[in-house]
Amino acid sequence: MTTTALPADPRGRRTWALVALLAVGCVVAFVVSVWWGTGSIRISPVKAFESWTDPDNASRLAQVAVEARSARAVMAMAVGAALAIAGSFLQLLYRNPLASPEITGVTQGSVVAVVVYLAYGSTSTDEAIWFLPLIGCAGGLGAGLLTWAIARLGGRVDPLRMILIGVLLGGLLFSVVGIAILTTDEFSQDLIQWTVGSIQVATWDRVWILLGALAIAAPLVLYAVPLANGLGLGDDIAQGVGLGVNTARAIVLLAAATVTAAAVSLVGGIGFVGLVAPHLVRSRTGSDLRRLLPASALAGALLVAAADFAARNVRPGDIADFFGVGADVAPTTLPTGVYLALIGAPFFVHMLRRLP
Amino acid sequence: MSIADANPDVDEVDMTAGAASRGPRRSWSRTLSIAAVVVMVLAALAVFNLTQGEPDSSLSQVWHALWRGSPEQGVISDILVREVRLPRVIVALMAGASLGLAGVLLQDSLRNPLADPTLLGVAQGAGLIVALISIYPELVPNLPTTVWCFICGTAAGAAVIALSRRARNPVRVVLAGAMVSVLLATLSTAVVLLATQERTAGIFSYYRFVIGSLAAVNWDAVGVVLPWFVVGVPLAFAGSRTLNLLQLGDEAASGMGLRPTRARIVLMLLAMILVTPFVAVIGPIGFVALFAPHISRGLTKTTDARHVLVLSALIGAGVLLVADSAARLLFLPTEVPAGIFTWIIVGPMALVLVGRLGKRVAE
Numbered sequence: 002m003t004t005t006a007l008p009a010d011p012r013g014r015r016t017w018a019l020v021a022l023l024a025v026g027c028v029v030a031f032v033v034s035v036w037w038g039t040g041s042i043r044i045s046p047v048k049a050f051e052s053w054t055d056p057d058n059a060s061r062l063a064q065v066a067v068e069a070r071s072a073r074a075v076m077a078m079a080v081g082a083a084l085a086i087a088g089s090f091l092q093l094l095y096r097n098p099l100a101s102p103e104i105t106g107v108t109q110g111s112v113v114a115v116v117v118y119l120a121y122g123s124t125s126t127d128e129a130i131w132f133l134p135l136i137g138c139a140g141g142l143g144a145g146l147l148t149w150a151i152a153r154l155g156g157r158v159d160p161l162r163m164i165l166i167g168v169l170l171g172g173l174l175f176s177v178v179g180i181a182i183l184t185t186d187e188f189s190q191d192l193i194q195w196t197v198g199s200i201q202v203a204t205w206d207r208v209w210i211l212l213g214a215l216a217i218a219a220p221l222v223l224y225a226v227p228l229a230n231g232l233g234l235g236d237d238i239a240q241g242v243g244l245g246v247n248t249a250r251a252i253v254l255l256a257a258a259t260v261t262a263a264a265v266s267l268v269g270g271i272g273f274v275g276l277v278a279p280h281l282v283r284s285r286t287g288s289d290l291r292r293l294l295p296a297s298a299l300a301g302a303l304l305v306a307a308a309d310f311a312a313r314n315v316r317p318g319d320i321a322d323f324f325g326v327g328a329d330v331a332p333t334t335l336p337t338g339v340y341l342a343l344i345g346a347p348f349f350v351h352m353l354r355r356l357p
Numbered sequence: 358m359s360i361a362d363a364n365p366d367v368d369e370v371d372m373t374a375g376a377a378s379r380g381p382r383r384s385w386s387r388t389l390s391i392a393a394v395v396v397m398v399l400a401a402l403a404v405f406n407l408t409q410g411e412p413d414s415s416l417s418q419v420w421h422a423l424w425r426g427s428p429e430q431g432v433i434s435d436i437l438v439r440e441v442r443l444p445r446v447i448v449a450l451m452a453g454a455s456l457g458l459a460g461v462l463l464q465d466s467l468r469n470p471l472a473d474p475t476l477l478g479v480a481q482g483a484g485l486i487v488a489l490i491s492i493y494p495e496l497v498p499n500l501p502t503t504v505w506c507f508i509c510g511t512a513a514g515a516a517v518i519a520l521s522r523r524a525r526n527p528v529r530v531v532l533a534g535a536m537v538s539v540l541l542a543t544l545s546t547a548v549v550l551l552a553t554q555e556r557t558a559g560i561f562s563y564y565r566f567v568i569g570s571l572a573a574v575n576w577d578a579v580g581v582v583l584p585w586f587v588v589g590v591p592l593a594f595a596g597s598r599t600l601n602l603l604q605l606g607d608e609a610a611s612g613m614g615l616r617p618t619r620a621r622i623v624l625m626l627l628a629m630i631l632v633t634p635f636v637a638v639i640g641p642i643g644f645v646a647l648f649a650p651h652i653s654r655g656l657t658k659t660t661d662a663r664h665v666l667v668l669s670a671l672i673g674a675g676v677l678l679v680a681d682s683a684a685r686l687l688f689l690p691t692e693v694p695a696g697i698f699t700w701i702i703v704g705p706m707a708l709v710l711v712g713r714l715g716k717r718v719a720e
Contacts, residue, residue, distance in 0.1 A: 099532035103539065151708060161471075161528055162708055168476060168535050169704045172643045175542065176697050179568035183561060190550060193560075197546045272539050317551055329493065331553045339550075342543040349536055353520045356529070 016292040019285050023299035030306035031074045038070030039201075039313050068205065076203035076267070077309040077337065078302035079211050081274050083264035085301025086222065087257040088275025089293050093233040094253050098356065101276035102261040104163055105254070109170040110144020111137040111262055112196055112270040113177050119192055120181035130206045137266025138214070144170060145258035149251070174270075190333075198271030198338030200309050207267055214263035218256070225256035226290045233288060271338045273345030274301045280352055308340040315340075388657045388664040395671040399450070402678050407442050409686050414438060440575065448574045449681045449695075450674045451586050452635040453645060457653070457673025458593040459628035460646030461666050465600040466624040467518065471527040473647035474514065474632045476534045480641030481541035482513025483633055487566045488545040492552045492559035503581055506637035511629040513541060518625070569640035570694035571681050578638045585634040592627050593666060599624065600662035642677065642695070644703040649673040651710050676703055 035049045042062065044052075049067045052059035084102055091100040102108055115137045148170075152162040178196050182188060194201075228249040231239045236246050265271065278301035279293060286292040312334055321330040407419045414422070414434040422438035456474070463472035474480060483506035490497050490505065497505065521533040549560050565573070599620050602610040607617040632646065653668035654660055677695070680702050684695040 097528065097532070099529065099536070101536075104532070104535065151705075154709070161531070164528070164531050164535065165476075165708055168531070168538070169643070169700060169708070171535070171538070171542075172475065172641070173697070173700045173704075175641075176568045176694060176700065179564035180694065180697070182564045183568070188557075193546055193549055197543050272543070273536075276536065329553060329556075330551050333550070335547050335550055339543055339547045342540050346540050349540075350520060353529075353533055 013292065016286045016296060019282060020296050020299060023282075023296060023303060026303050027078060027299055027306070030078070030303055030310075031071070034074035034077070034306060034310065035067055035070045037310070037314060038066060038073070042066060044070075069203075072205045072208050073200055073203040073309065073313075074306065076208050076211065077200050077305045079208065079215065080200070080264040080268050080271060081278070081301035081303070081305030082298040083211075083215055083260040083301075084271065084274040085278035085297045085304075086294060087261040087264075088277075088301075089279045089290060089297045090225065090229050090253055090257040091275070092279055093229045093288060093290060094250065094257070096233065096235075098280065098352065099276070101272070102257065102265075103171070103272055103275070104167040105145050105258055105261065106148035106163070106167045106170045107141040107145040107258045107261045108265050108270050108272065109167065109174045110147075111141030111265040113144070113170070113174050114140020115195055115266065115269070116174075116178050116181050116192055119189075119195070120185040131210055134207070134210050134214075134266045138262045141262030141265055142258060145254075145262070149254060194336045195269035197336050198265075198269040198341070199336030200268050200305075200312070201336065202268075211263060211267045215260060218259040218263060221252075221256045221259060225253045226294065229253045230290050233290075269336075269338065271305070271341060273341050273349070274304055277345045277348045277352075278304055280348065304344065305337065305341065308344055309337045311340040312337040384657070384659055384661065384664060388659075388667060391656050392667055392671055395668065395675060399671065399675055399678065402675065402682065403446050403450070406446050406678065406682050406685075407438055409682070410437060410442060411689055444576045444579050445571050445574045445681070445685075446678065447579055448582065448635075448639065449571055449678045451579075451582060452639055452642065453649075453674035453677030454670040455586060455589065455631040455635055455673070456642065456646040456677070457649035457669035457671070458590065458666055459631040460648075460650040460673070461653070461662060461669045462593060462596065462600065462624050462628040462631075463646070464650050465660075465662055465665075466603050466621045466628075467530075468603065468606075469527045469530060470651070471531055471647065473644065474510070474628070474636075475641060475643040476531055476647065477514040477517045478534045478537040478541060479510040479514045479629070479632060480636055480643075481538040481545070483510040483636045484563075484567060484641065485509060485541050485545045485548070487637070488548040488563045491563040491566070492548055492556050494559075501581070503585065503634040503637040507629055507633040510633040510636060511626065513537060514625065514629065566640045568694040568697070569642050569699070570684070570692075571639050572685075572692055572694070574639065582634045582638055585630055589627065589631040590670075593631065594663070596624055596627060597662040597666055604660060604662070639695070642699050644707040645673050645676050645699060648703050648707040648710065649676065 032046050032049075035044055036046065037043065044063055044066055048059070048063060049071075052064045052067045056064060087102040088100070091102065091105065092098055094100070115133060118133070118136050148163055148166045151166055154162070174196070178192065182192060185192070228244065231242060231244045232246065232249055232253065234242075239246055239249065261275070279297040281300045281304075282296040283293060286296045314334075316332070316334060318330045318332045404416070404419070407423075408414050408416060412433070414437065418434040419438050422432075422435040423443070425435065460473060463474070463477070464470055486497070486505045486509040487502065490502060517530065517534045517537050520537070521530045545563070549563060552560055599615065602613055602615050603617060603620060603624075605613075610617050610620070635642070649669045649672040650665060652672050653665045657664040657668055659665070677699065680698040681695040683702070684693045684698045687693065
């Protein structure tokens with residue numbers, strides 16, 4: 002893969018065709034999510050549309066279902082888009098196609114903070130809706146800052162050190178989750194679900210929190226795009242065209258960390274999106290972020306929507322029933338993060354094999 | 358002299374290894390004197406560990422406890438020292454030494470300074486099977502947990518190495534290992550989430566494994582790991598000549614009559630024999646295997662595997678004993694799992710070390 006991106010690239014038209022296609026895909030995914038949502042009732046697009054336009058005539062059940070399902074669909078797509086944007090930035094920043102938001106430590110830091118809070122700190126049930134995301138965001142950005150500070154020890158930000166800190170925090174995360182589960186008085190599966198990322202808890206309140214956070218981060222992201230493109234040319238050229246390399250790196254990293262923290266603090270430690278989504282579109286768009294970013298954001302949205310579709314509709318208990326061991330499996334669905342890992346892993350293997 | 362300076366990278370290995378084999382005598386005196394110092398520190402640490410706890414025992418109590426034929430009725434220090442603290446110290450020493458040896462085996466045979474069982478996904482591979490054994494024991498064919506951890510840990514490590522094309526590019530190995538670890542951890546979590554109400558006990562035993570702790574170690578655990586340890590350690594030292602040859606590069610090694618690929622597979626299996634039984638008993642212990650060989654190379658000022666193996670084993674043992682002492686004693690009467698402490702103690706040290714290495718290995 003080349004990281005040189007020339008402004009006059011004939012890929013422009015192909016990119017916008019792809020973006021249009023992906024956007025249509027996202028709309029279809031939204032409609033499907035409302036149609037075959039959580040629970041057994043099917044709500045056709047016509048009925049869903051009626052419940053919006055004519056709320057007095059629509060059944061209360063349909064209204065509630067449409068509201069919950071659309072929130073979940075939007076949440077899934079927003080999370081996917083945010084993580085894909087972060088992944089696109091990081092892969093360019095490190096000039097390494099295997100970089101992903103997980104290596105910045107932000108994902109793990111956020112999950113650790115939330116898990117510790119859920120296990121020990123959460124006392125009242127009527128706390129503000131934005132409190133948990135705030136803790137997650139603070140934990141994520143704190144860990145990201147720590148990672149950056151340590152990675153900078155040698156003078157310039159060292160990707161390898163960042164990766165190792167990510168791994169280190171990941172191990173620490175697992176220990177902390179283990180300790181929390183072993184010592185907390187109120188054991189609940191929520192804690193465990195949070196480590197792999199779950200979109201079950203989506204409500205419109207939370208969706209607005211996420212969208213608000215992303216809107217706040219948007220100027221930073223837009224500001225970081227040309228900087229990241231410059232860094233992608235290589236340090237020497239970037240310096241040559243008058244870019245403060247260290248500052249640029251810090252800004253790009255901050256942009257990636259902010260969108261990651263916003264997404265992860267609402268749904269937990271979802272992985273693989275940031276790694277895989279940019280690769281799905283890069284062969285068409287090239288590495289220039291001005292084209293890569295919209296396409297990979299939509300691809301990420303679609304990816305998480307697809308995984309969430311599986312998460313809603315696949316009942317592991319039914320599969321176990323088929324093999325005659327149904328009684329031993331809890332009658333629940335698995336969180337979205339599990340399916341993302343299952344979808345992402347083959348892509349990842351394919352990617353690794355294609356690397357020079 | 359800094360560690361990094363004493364740590365020739367892959368390109369310089371040829372020269373240094375050759376020099377070491379030409380002038381072994383002077384080098385051995387250095388290695389052995391350092392080893393003697395480390396052994397003394399280890400002995401002091403071990404004795405300290407035997408005396409400390411709730412309640413503390415005096416040195417004479419420990420002495421009596423160790424040499425009495427059978428524990429005296431009603432003497433608490435006898436039971437504490439013999440049944441609780443001694444096996445724990447022994448397992449910590451054995452596990453640390455094994456990790457130190459395995460680190461050298463992996464790093465030298467793959468010629469990758471970042472090879473480490475944790476980074477290769479071995480711990481998470483073992484974790485997946487432990488999750489299955491804890492929650493759905495009837496689905497897993499009945500073999501000892503150590504054997505299962507060996508099989509699955511090795512499979513995960515081999516997959517990462519194969520995926521990253523024999524681990525030539527260190528950064529790629531770390532990234533591939535990280536993503537494979539995430540995948541395996543996610544699958545383990547999925548198994549946990551599928552547990553029915555009656556199987557909740559299995560969830561707790563899985564997370565007791567995950568946190569990495571020596572708290573549950575007793576003489577049975579010593580018995581479980583001892584055979585592997587007794588087989589693995591001599592074989593590791595027997596492999597030192599092969600390691601030195603592999604350091605020279607594949608062409609030179611095959612010129613000396615070695616089959617590099619076969620040797621690499623054997624050495625990796627050997628590393629797994631050393632590491633995975635301990636993972637099964639005390640859980641994943643991070644970064645010791647990465648860290649100990651580098652320190653050892655820095656101290657011996659050579660990359661000759663014979664020297665590095667000796668010191669790396671001792672340093673690994675020391676690090677794990679310190680981590681476990683901290684875990685057991687710092688917050689008496691409660692205990693923090695040693696896993697946390699190895700992450701906290703060894704992690705930052707490994708980061709500084711690797712940061713220095715990073716300048717050389719980064720693409």
